[in-house]
Amino acid sequence: MRASLLQIAVDPDETADSRRRRAASLVREQAGSELVILPELWPVGAFAYQQFEQEAEQPTGPTFEAMAEAAKDAEVWLHAGSVVEKADDGTLYNTALVISPTGELAAVYRKIHRFGFDKGEAVMMGAGEDLVTVPLPGALTIGLATCYDLRFPELFRGLVDAGAQALVIPAGWPARRREHWTLLARARAVENQAYVLACGTAGTHAGVEQAGHSIVVDPWGEVLAEAGPGEEVVTVDLDPAKVTTTRDDFPALKDRRLGLPAPAAPRL
Ligand SMILES: NC(=O)CC(=O)C(=O)O
Helix, strand or coil: CEEEEEECECCCCCCHHHHHHHHHHHHHCCECECEEECCCCCCCCCCCHHHHHHHCECCCCHHHHHHHHHHHHHCCEEEEEEEEEECCCCCEEEEEEEECCCCCEEEEEECCCCCCCCCCHHHHECCCCCCCEEECCCCCEEEECCHHHHHCHHHHHHHHHCCCCEEEEECCCEHHHHHHHHHHHHHHHHHHCCEEEEECCECEECCEEECCCCEEECCCCCEEEECCCCCEEEEEECCCHHHHHHHHHCCHHHHCCCCCCCCCCCCC
């Protein structure tokens, strides 16, 4: 199963429409891949908080329209990264879109853990509540998470329990925390015995230099491919059987101790 990660640059000197056109043409160039992945909030930039309201769209808005055409032309499954979604009640969400090779909206995932503590998406956006997996026919079942979610292992265990074999994580990860990005991506792969495909952005916006370094890790924790800091396409071949063989040969997931009594209150 061939997968391509499109590590697109999100510098502020480009409009969202221009970036959508560029992304669409990059997607079309990936014909032959089965899965193509774009990063988090790439039309606007993950830290461009001031633009969120203005660039907010419906899940079937301009990003979906441009990406659905491209997915159809290339005949690929497209994880179109995430967009600022404006829900019917006006709430904004950081929402990932998965598009089928026939151009249908196959799944949406609203980011569960919002980044920013007392600012940015943490205060401007609603939190997703639903874990989402998508079985790609004849290939792997992917589990969806976005950027800051990478720091919360319990989410990934939930995805694995729901059948995920590959964890797809679009991000807008800052350069100053790049070591965390690589370490966490490998940790999520090892502990869940799953592929991790984590696609970041390049460039700088809102004063935040992006890490790039999109990474693909196999279920044993080996790095199959890693981008540099600039705009780049990473293409890898995944072996769906490797998930099963890793889990069979080293069955650590079966040694989980579920149902232990919880402490009276979390000790933080
Ligand atoms: N931007 C994010 O969602 C997450 C992030 O930057 C981090 O360090 O975590």
